[in-house]
Amino acid sequence: MDAHLFRRFCDELVPRLMGARMEKIHAPGPNVYVFALFGGHSRDGKRFLVLKADRRSPLLFVADHRIPVNAQPPAFVMRLRKHLSDQRITHAVCLWTERRLWLGFSNAAWLCLDLREGPSLSFDAPELADDPVWPSDFPALSAENWREWDVLTPALRRTLPHLDPMDAAALLADLEFGGGAVFLYEGASADGTPRCEVSAWPLPPERLSALGGTWTETPFDDPLPALAKAGETLVYEGLAAQARQNAARPFSSEAARLGKLLKKLDSEQERLSAMRAKQDEALLLQSQLWRFGREDKLESVTLEGPNGDVAVKLDPRRTVRDDGYVPSGRTRPPRARTSRSAPRRRARRKGTRRSRHASQSCGHERRRQRAGSARRPSA
Numbered sequence: 470m471d472a473h474l475f476r477r478f479c480d481e482l483v484p485r486l487m488g489a490r491m492e493k494i495h496a497p498g499p500n501v502y503v504f505a506l507f508g509g510h511s512r513d514g515k516r517f518l519v520l521k522a523d524r525r526s527p528l529l530f531v532a533d534h535r536i537p538v539n540a541q542p543p544a545f546v547m548r549l550r551k552h553l554s555d556q557r558i559t560h561a562v563c564l565w566t567e568r569r570l571w572l573g574f575s576n577a578a579w580l581c582l583d584l585r586e587g588p589s590l591s592f593d594a595p596e597l598a599d600d601p602v603w604p605s606d607f608p609a610l611s612a613e614n615w616r617e618w619d620v621l622t623p624a625l626r627r628t629l630p631h632l633d634p635m636d637a638a639a640l641l642a643d644l645e646f647g648g649g650a651v652f653l654y655e656g657a658s659a660d661g662t663p664r665c666e667v668s669a670w671p672l673p674p675e676r677l678s679a680l681g682g683t684w685t686e687t688p689f690d691d692p693l694p695a696l697a698k699a700g701e702t703l704v705y706e707g708l709a710a711q712a713r714q715n716a717a718r719p720f721s722s723e724a725a726r727l728g729k730l731l732k733k734l735d736s737e738q739e740r741l742s743a744m745r746a747k748q749d750e751a752l753l754l755q756s757q758l759w760r761f762g763r764e765d766k767l768e769s770v771t772l773e774g775p776n777g778d779v780a781v782k783l784d785p786r787r788t789v790r791d792d793g794y795v796p797s798g799r800t801r802p803p804r805a806r807t808s809r810s811a812p813r814r815r816a817r818r819k820g821t822r823r824s825r826h827a828s829q830s831c832g833h834e835r836r837r838q839r840a841g842s843a844r845r846p847s848a
Contacts, residue, residue, distance in 0.1 A: 470528050470584060470696075471624040473644050473669040476565035477651055477692045478529060483561040485509055486518075486572070491553045495538045496546045501704060502588055503535050509558070521704050522587035527568070529584060530700035531693055549590060552578045562595050566619045571595045603645045608634040620644070624668070631673040640670055651692040653699060656684040663706065665699040667692075750781045754789070761789040 470478075489509030496502055504518040517535045521528045542550075553574060560573030568584040579591045601620050604610050612630070615621045620641075621629075629637045643649055654666040654677070666672070666680065677684050689695035753772050761770070768785045771778050783789060 472622045475568050479563040486558050490557050494549045497536050497538045527584035530696040566601050607638045631675040650688045653687045653695040654684045656682045663702045665702045667699045765789045
């Protein structure tokens with residue numbers, strides 16, 4: 470929302486807000502605030518002043534309805550409700566070059582609607598700013614110095630290079646005077662998402678081309694309905710989409726978990742199938758070992774399978790017979806016993822025999838001693 474568009478919006482809105490009563494304050498989404506107002510000089514009944522605070526694409530508009538809010542309001546919103554609920558708007562100050570609208574209430578509280586930073590509460594009246602300075606001779610002004618002028622906003626600086634000097638000077642004169650129509654541009658992105666742009670002046674074809682896509686232009690004498698339509702497209706539909714996404718998040722998480730589980734099961738099935746294929750290849754190789762020598766080491770062999778030739782990859786570091794040894798369903802031969810293990814086994818066997826022989830000798834000696842004691846006469 471450009472500063473010049475913000476100025477046009479405030480010029481139309483402020484007279485209608487005088488005397489309106491603040492009923493409720495909501496925060497339906499991140500950096501989105503809804504102020505429910507009733508009454509006022511316009512006698513429009515209940516309406517909703519919506520602020521979407523953002524540094525890139527802020528927006529302030531009036532809507533006839535609000536999105537239902539189910540979440541607990543944050544502490545800041547509760548503080549605004551405490552001081553502003555049931556209070557009437559008695560004053561308004563528009564600092565349009567700063568894109569700030571101050572609303573004074575009957576209890577001496579002030580609500581600042583800052584398009585960049587969001588709402589804030591104060592009990593001190595804002596300081597009035599001097600009228601901004603406009604360039605007197607724009608055609609003679611160098612483009613390098615445009616940033617020095619607050620009235621030459623970023624959106625305006627993107628438009629002026631596409632206008633001839635006389636048309637650019639006429640546009641600045643119209644903006645300085647104030648009033649005039651605003652222009653609503655509606656289009657859609659490549660994925661079908663609705664797009665809206667609102668401008669305080671007609672955008673040249675070059676600017677529309679830079680935005681991309683196809684646009685339709687609709688002029689509005691009153692900026693409020695133009696911004697309301699843009700706000701419902703850009704803000705309300707975005708909040709509704711976010712609400713649907715939040716509602717579907719638990720189901721999405723469960724679907725993602727089940728998807729990971731199925732992927733893991735598929736991977737396990739592939740691993741088992743590969744193991745089964747290796748087993749079948751090993752059995753087939755074992756049945757045809759007679760075709761190969763004991764010391765043959767090959768990278769692959771072609772075997773005669775039940776459905777035709779089968780190519781089997783082997784480990785060239787091992788012999789074909791080692792690869793084809795499959796006892797008890799295994800695909801690899803048992804580990805060969807080393808020569809160092811044989812002496813240990815023989816030593817254990819010898820030790821066992823010596824122990825058994827010693828035990829037997831001790832037993833015979835004890836029996837002889839008992840027999841001798843029995844034959845010796847008593848004294």
